[in-house]
Amino acid sequence: MTESQVFELAVDRYAVYAFIGYLALLIGIGLYSARFSSSGISEFFIGGRKMNKVVIALSAVVSGRSAWLLLGVTGLVYVQGASAIWAVVGYIVVELILFLTYAKKLREFSEEHDCITVPDFFAERFGDKTGTLRSILIITFLIFMVSYVSAQFVAGGKAFSSSFGIEQNTGVLLSAIIILAYTVLGGFLAVSLTDAFQAFFMIFALVFLPFIAIQDLGGWSVMIEQLEFQDAALIDPLALSAGAFIGFMGIGLGSPGNPHILSRYMAIDDAKNLRFAAGIGTFWNIVMAAGAVLIGLVGRAYFSSIEMLPGADSENLYPYLAQLHLHPVLFGIVIASIFAAIMSTADSQLLVAASSVVRDWYQKILKRDEEISQKKLVLYSRLVVVALVVVALLFGLVAQELVYWLVLFAWAGLGAALGPTSILALYWKGTTKEGVISGIITGTLVTIVWYFIPVLKSSMYELVPAFIASGLVTVLVSKWTKE
Template sequence: VEWFLFMYYAKRLRTFSERYDCITVPDFFAERFDDKNGSLRIILVVIFLVFMVSYVSSQFVAGGKAFASSFGLAQNTGVMITAAIILLYTVLGGFLAVSLTDTIQAFFMIIALVFLPIIAIYDMGGWSIVMGELRMQDIGFVDPTALGFGAFIGFIGIGLGSPGNPHILSRYMSIDDPKQLKYAAVVGTVWNVMMAGGAILIGLVGRAYFPEVDMLPGSDTENLYPLLAQNQLHPVLFGIVIASIFAAIMSTADSQLLVAASSVVRDIYDKLIKKDEEIPQKTLVLYSRIVVVLLVIISLIFGLVAQNIVFWLVLFAWAGLGASIGPTSILALYWKKTTKAGVIAGLLTGTIVTMIWYFVPVLKNNLYELIPAFTLSWLATWGVSKITQTPDKLEEHFEELTRE
């Protein structure tokens, strides 16, 4: 999925965005389907806000847990400190600052995720010792075939969320030179494989090191990473691990806040409410900062209420955005017969199915909601597009752009 996005999807999205001066994801959909009444913009912004609040709140809670397990602070205090830090530099810095800090933070993340499991395995006596301990606990920890079919498909299908998450798409749209995408594909794919592999190793080593969940603070498995680092590493290296945790949190939350705020201000206020007026750039920036503050407050409140489900909040938000925007954006970029009605059907189907699947235990426990929601959203977009008509003008624009 990563390779497809960088090599094909991102290039075409960048071409469309540059031609029609699209800054946000709703901009792209509005221009692609001549959304004169603003219905696409409104639906997309609502979807952003619903799932982004869940996503950002989960980052705040993760920061609170890191503060609690590493420095002994109360978790609520840690959540509020995390929110304050992210708010401060997101509001003051903007997109350029976020891009630069994300690059620096990525190095902290890769160092911690690669070196922590290697050092921990060495200190425990080697890979064979770790595997032996895991076998004694449960043979399923070392047997890839022990995964159920639903879990296996869910793991594989997580990648489907990437083409639907706007904080990822905004980076594709803003790249300076599309020719650099092939280099980004290599770096991004290798980087993600290394980080994912490191995270899996940390989970396996952590299970061997802490056989019982009661050995973790609050019996919370999400405290494993900092506690393992604290037990295994020199204080300087432990500091790098803690920095990597906050790097992951901040690099995700800041991008999501900026994307959500810019969509509200540009796509609702500028393009719909004040569409016939020239709004000064300073005013738009001010309003964007106000929206960021409001989103942080809402996400903070939600995070303080739902503190024990960080992992599930992330998966829920990833699924909701991926299942609604992913199929519709792919078809919008690659199928000229895609219609506005089809996209609306796909957006609503992906959102509704994600929510229903997530809140029905018998469904959620058997298959990750992204898979059925993505599939049904794709079918809805395709099916409704087949029975509705695409204006000739839009087909001509599509063919012109795809020839470039």
């Protein structure tokens, strides 16, 4: 056996040990949280509104980023260069504003009216006695959440494949099983605690890897020289069209419409702590985004041609760069950071989707005149999580989309359908139920149509026109139907 083969075995062995240790901690958190989450549906879905401000800050940040940041953004920067930085600026700014304004109003309203889910909020705000608004929201959630969760499973498959040599579909299956285990066990408490724990893996890897890789290359100046030699546009943050700039900045418009982020605002123990959470969350948002951008740039300096990456896939840059530059144990931590990003989003989305089925459809529509025990509701919630994992897994096994675009499609659909409508519902008393229903349907349809028409999709990210259309329709219909 050659020296290189011995080294590769060592890499595999130590990386696997580090990764297994990480997974054991996650399952331990799930077991620890199981008793609390089993006590009632509020505890299972929003932690009984007792979550610590630091946990909420970190959980909101990492659940919103997913594998899109670690695999998608690093790959995008590798292909496009520094101009891709605007893809992260938009959501950082929007989420800071949400923490300081929107989140407080949503938290106070949800406590006053005992709202556990986002459909609960809409139903209470507009007196939805017939369940029409709830039903539309449930359908919207399930359409986009399956895509979103499937994208995380696909990302897990890619990470397993590029890091451990496991066949990609096998990796997709393993990712689904791991996420299912602790989400079913511990509910929202387990999800939020693991998010906070996983944030440190993501932050460490995103800061440490580019620092080491740039040093190994010869320093910052050498990296810039390499990039300039390939293409001067790679280091120009303004080397993009107006449509691309608006589309990148518009990514942030998805944040007020993605329920796995909104549920964090509803779960914090005190609305007064949201300002502190805003500072913590924004700081780590900036740090992680900067790390992802630097990884993409230094990766391009190392690998001038995409054919030099595993599978000629830019989304394999992050784990491949780590494998080449880090000690096996640290490489294991990097792989853990990828799964941290995947799991912190997928588990949150599974809970949101399950809550829409159990809380919003079963309890509030199908059995609205019956008293159902909390333990039965928690049991049904766990069963629905299992069913949703199976559906998302099947979709993920046949999905051909890149993680970056599959996530952005789901992000856009939810952002356009719920973003403008929830903002208007909180801030404009003239908003009507008919206006909200029209806005949700408009946002969903414009997202889907725009996405599947190449000439439109190439001109601008579908979230921007869909968000604007949804907001306009909500206002116009509300004025028309106002009592």
